[in-house]
Amino acid sequence: RRSATMSEEATVESGRSFLVGNKKDLIEAKRTSVTLGDRVVVVIHHQGVFYAMDQHCYHAGGSLLNGDIEEINNKLCIVCPKHKYKISLEEGEGIYNASNPKDKDQPPCWMSKGIKQRVHKVTEVDGNVYVTLSVTPGWIESDYYQTEKGRAELKRV
Numbered sequence: 001r002r003s004a005t006m007s008e009e010a011t012v013e014s015g016r017s018f019l020v021g022n023k024k025d026l027i028e029a030k031r032t033s034v035t036l037g038d039r040v041v042v043v044i045h046h047q048g049v050f051y052a053m054d055q056h057c058y059h060a061g062g063s064l065l066n067g068d069i070e071e072i073n074n075k076l077c078i079v080c081p082k083h084k085y086k087i088s089l090e091e092g093e094g095i096y097n098a099s100n101p102k103d104k105d106q107p108p109c110w111m112s113k114g115i116k117q118r119v120h121k122v123t124e125v126d127g128n129v130y131v132t133l134s135v136t137p138g139w140i141e142s143d144y145y146q147t148e149k150g151r152a153e154l155k156r157v
């Protein structure tokens, strides 16, 4: 696991693409925290696939850098270490267990809260890995921790 600040902007695609590093190093690190422009993003390599998403959890800003990864309903999800919220790696969907906790015989019933965490696109070119920041319009809850107010809140906790 490592941390880096990236300012180099690549021209792989239109949009804001950043070179985040060498593929081999990122695979070895498994999780890498990068600052792309003014956004803090975690790049994850898991089971042969790269993912990138806002690093601070939409719920209360917990860092997803060291979150476990579990498969839930055929979706790979990162589990925020802070309060165990589950977020799908591919879409940033908030997933929750809607089972009745009093009924122990009932199998878990996983439901979606919709897209909560902003995910970014990862591209590999000639052994280098680039992240293109999401331009999905509208507010996604994890955007809060990328604002000045949200960042100030992270410093307080």
Ligand code: FES
Binding pocket: 057, 058, 059, 060, 061, 062, 080, 081, 082, 083, 084, 085
């Ligand atoms: Fe991530 Fe609460 S901050 S689950």
